[in-house]
Amino acid sequence: MIFLHSIGLLVFRQKQHAVYSQFLSDMILTTGIKISSISPEDIESVIDAARKFNIDFDDAYHYTIALEHNLTIVSFDKDFDRTAKSRKNPSDIK
Numbered sequence: 001m002i003f004l005h006s007i008g009l010l011v012f013r014q015k016q017h018a019v020y021s022q023f024l025s026d027m028i029l030t031t032g033i034k035i036s037s038i039s040p041e042d043i044e045s046v047i048d049a050a051r052k053f054n055i056d057f058d059d060a061y062h063y064t065i066a067l068e069h070n071l072t073i074v075s076f077d078k079d080f081d082r083t084a085k086s087r088k089n090p091s092d093i094k
Contacts (some may be wrong), residue, residue, distance in 0.1 A: 006058055012079065053082045078088050 004024070011020040038046070043063065049067075050060035059079050064089050065087055072086040073080050080087035 006062070009058070034071055036071075038064055038068060049083070052083075053079075055079045055082065069077070 004027075008020055011023070012018075015054055038061070045064045045067075046057065046060045049055065049063050050057060053060070053063070055063065056079070058059065059077065062073065063080065063083050063085060065071065073083075073085055074090055075087050076090065077087070
């Protein structure tokens with residue numbers, strides 16, 4: 001699971017809009033990624049995850065998507081270690 005939204009947040013904070021645009025183009029062309037989201041009705045699950053695991057909104061949102069779509073979380077973010085799904089480190093993926 002690639003956190004396009006989170007990467008966008010980080011890159012935009014650095015005012016690197018063109019870098020993000022190029023990143024998206026590269027990802028779509030080379031990997032055929034699919035973007036997943038949750039419905040407004042499922043936002044309550046995000047809130048529940050944030051409270052239950054003491055994680056921020058962004059992590060709770062991605063956790064909820066991973067849970068709903070049975071995806072593996074691949075991240076350097078150790079906050080996911082407190083969740084029921086945990087995570088894989090990017091170096092664990094071959």
